[in-house]
Amino acid sequence: MTRTEQPAAGRERPATAAERASTATTRAAAHIPAQLPTRGPRRRRSPALLLALALGALLVVGVAVAASAGPAGIGPLEALGAILARLGVGESPLGAVDDAIVVDLRLPRALAACAVGAGLAIVGAIMQALVRNPLADPYLLGVSSGASVGAVLVLIAGLGVLLPVAAFVGALAALLATLGLAAAAGGATPTRTVLAGVVVASAASALVSLVIFWGADGDAYREILAWLLGSLAAITWPTALVALVGAGLALALLPTGRLLDALALGDAAAGALGVDARRTRWALLVASALVTGVLVSVSGAIGFVGLVVPHAVRLAVGAGHARLLPLSALAGALVLLVSDTVARAAFDPRELPVGIVTALIGAPVFAALMLSGRVRT
Known part of the structure; x- marks a missing residue:
């Protein structure tokens, strides 16, 4: 019985060696530094995508604030609720008069500011490329x-x-x-x-x-x-x-x-x-x-939007126009929306032309870009 069992025990030895090799491999792997990934590098989100998401979120907030800013005492959430109610989502939290102020007076102006700002920024970036x-x-x-x-x-x-x-x-x-x-x-x-x-x-x-x-x-x-x-x-x-x-x-x-x-x-x-x-x-x-x-x-x-915004966006995402144009549109919309809200509400009951506000903002910003050497010449 002993002689017949020895070959069987001998046949088990390769399996034991394999187990030892597997254990050694596992121990070696345990010494790999934690900072080195074992499944390949994770893909980072593009800075352009993050910037686009941030600008988009700020635009939504900006429209709600622009629709609420003024002497009527309407909050941004109430203004947003009134806008959504006109789109068929829920009921308006405002009375008839305040609802008309938000939707019929302030909302079209906010949307026009976004549209004009986006269009001017796109055209500005294109013109800078065309004429170099x-x-x-x-x-x-x-x-x-x-x-x-x-x-x-x-x-x-x-x-x-x-x-x-x-x-x-x-x-x-x-x-x-x-x-x-x-x-x-x-x-x-x-x-x-x-x-x-x-x-x-x-x-x-x-x-x-x-x-x-x-x-x-x-x-x-x-x-x-x-x-x-x-x-x-x-x-x-x-x-x-x-x-x-x-x-x-x-x-x-x-x-x-x-x-x-x-x-x-x-x-x-x-x-x-x-x-x-x-x-x-x-x-x-x-x-x-x-x-x-x-x-x-x-x-x-309205000055400076089409001039300054493309330069500012170019600093963040580079000169590639596939990224520059859409991000300039979002940034231009936000800049003009904020400028128009300031022009309308900051000096109530008087209102400034929005071109004055964009010039007051754009001139020092463009000067700072020039002094930093960030403007392409």
Whole structure:
């Protein structure tokens, strides 16, 4: 029995060695430092995604605060409840008068501020890429000056109801004049286009000054001054819808990020990548100017949003336009929403044109960016 059991015991020895090897491996693994992952590195969330989520959340809060800010004593949660009730979610916690104040007066203005801010920021980023100039903004081609001519003419004539239409027609006329002058001067290169825009803007500004000098007085003068400084005070639901249409047109330009990246490399490099630089630049210039014309027809010329916001966002996520454009839209919407709320509520019962607030904020911010060396030149 002993001799027959010995081979069996001998056959068990390899299993015991395997167990010892497994135990040694387990012990060795136990000495692996805790900071070294054994299942591969975890994927970190993109800074661009985190920034987008943060800006989106702030926008929702900002709209609720903007809809509640004012002398009526309405809280942000009550304003949000009234807005949701109009969308069919729950019941409004407000009475009929306060509900109308929130939904019919303050909400369209808040949405228009978001739409105009988003559109201007997108167009500003696109213009900076097209002309390769860090000082480019949506008004570079004289569009705002042309819109001002149309707006001033109808305000002096007492036809304020036609102001958005007249401003858009003036903006379109300025765009055609700029592109025509650039083409007549030898082709719409970035430099010629910018120079043509300066010429058209100067001529339109002179015409505005002449019209105001000869024809403006009393209430017309105050209306003209408010519009020229940029104001959302006259926003109603119809004009808010116009602003939302303009923002929608601007959002339709978001897929052009790859084309803008190619143009940033120069026309020769863009051609090597299969991008027709000349046609692409013309198309984007025209589209950007038309978007600006729609937005300006509602809000007037609001400065610094389209200039500063793209630079600030570029610091956070880099120069890639696939990220820069949508994040600039969110940041621009938030900046103008906050600025308009401050302009409307901070000095109650008087109201500042929102263009003054954006200039007071934008000028020192842009100066700080310049002094830090963060603005591309």
